[in-house]
Amino acid sequence: HSLRNIDELCASIVRSHRETSQYRLEELQALRWKVFSREEIQAYQSKTVDEMWQHCAVRLTDAVQYVVEFAKHVPGFRMLSQNDQIALLKTGSMEVVLVRMCRFFNTVNNTVFFDGKFAGTEVFKSLACNDLIAAVFDFAHGMCALKLTEQQLALFSALVLVNADRPSLEDRGRVQRVQRSVEMGLTHILHRDNQDSLMHKLHQRMAVLCSLCSLHMEKLRWFSQRHPLTAHSLFPPLYKELFA
Ligand SMILES: CCS(=O)(=O)c1ccc(CC(=O)Nc2nc(-c3ccccc3)c(C(=O)c3ccccc3CC(C)C)s2)cc1
Numbered sequence: 231h232s233l234r235n236i237d238e239l240c241a242s243i244v245r246s247h248r249e250t251s252q253y254r255l256e257e258l259q260a261l262r263w264k265v266f267s268r269e270e271i272q273a274y275q276s277k278t279v280d281e282m283w284q285h286c287a288v289r290l291t292d293a294v295q296y297v298v299e300f301a302k303h304v305p306g307f308r309m310l311s312q313n314d315q316i317a318l319l320k321t322g323s324m325e326v327v328l329v330r331m332c333r334f335f336n337t338v339n340n341t342v343f344f345d346g347k348f349a350g351t352e353v354f355k356s357l358a359c360n361d362l363i364a365a366v367f368d369f370a371h372g373m374c375a376l377k378l379t380e381q382q383l384a385l386f387s388a389l390v391l392v393n394a395d396r397p398s399l400e401d402r403g404r405v406q407r408v409q410r411s412v413e414m415g416l417t418h419i420l421h422r423d424n425q426d427s428l429m430h431k432l433h434q435r436m437a438v439l440c441s442l443c444s445l446h447m448e449k450l451r452w453f454s455q456r457h458p459l460t461a462h463s464l465f466p467p468l469y470k471e472l473f474a
Pocket of ligand 1: 331333343
């Protein structure tokens with residue numbers, strides 16, 4: 231890759247990240263002290279497990295679909311086979327939503343932007359999976375601690391997505407080539423920002439992400455056994471998005 235190609239690669243990934251984030255950073259910052267009232271928290275806590283999971287599943291689907299849109303504009307992703315694109319998105323899209331949480335997490339009052347305001351862990355009590363929520367909040371704290379710029383976050387998100395170690399890939403070699411170009415883009419951006427040391431920390435974050443995501447998918451499976459319809463709505467849009 232000549233430098234020009236690397237710059238173009240980074241520019242297109244950053245542009246795609248910006249265009250596929252439902253809120254700009256400034257908008258989320260402006261909302262960061264808008265928290266739920268006691269009554270609103272009560273209303274969430276009086277929802278049944280099923281209602282709250284359905285409520286979250288809708289937001290999760292929304293967040294995941296924006297990540298699918300992001301993936302489609304990562305240079306090289308569309309050249310992969312349809313099966314490989316789906317294999318990467320099956321786990322990667324959830325991981326990117328988790329990575330993106332550093333944009334909408336307020337570490338001062340430990341709240342996350344959800345349903346238009348910032349919510350503490352108590353809002354999610356009726357999900358009956360406090361271990362998952364605690365792990366998600368912990369991960370968000372860890373991501374915020376890295377203080378990534380939007381450009382660094384964009385390249386890191388692309389790297390999380392284009393992972394040649396994912397299971398059941400048809401053409402691992404081709405995915406490796408796309409992964410390597412994204413890695414060069416991230417290395418280039420970190421070097422330009424004089425933050426080469428971040429690369430190691432980002433790889434550590436990817437390891438934590440893997441375990442958090444399998445915990446999340448385990449809960450999602452547990453939930454989908456109880457509510458096949460809702461869980462089913464989590465994925466069809468994903469396939470429609472990919473090949474629409
Ligand atoms: C990401 C693009 S953005 O423009 O920054 C943006 C755009 C839109 C929003 C609003 C939003 O969708 N917030 C959500 N919050 C949670 C959540 C819920 C429980 C605890 C912690 C966060 C969502 C979930 O899907 C969810 C549901 C159940 C379990 C775990 C999760 C966390 C996710 C990250 C896997 S979606 C926020 C930010």
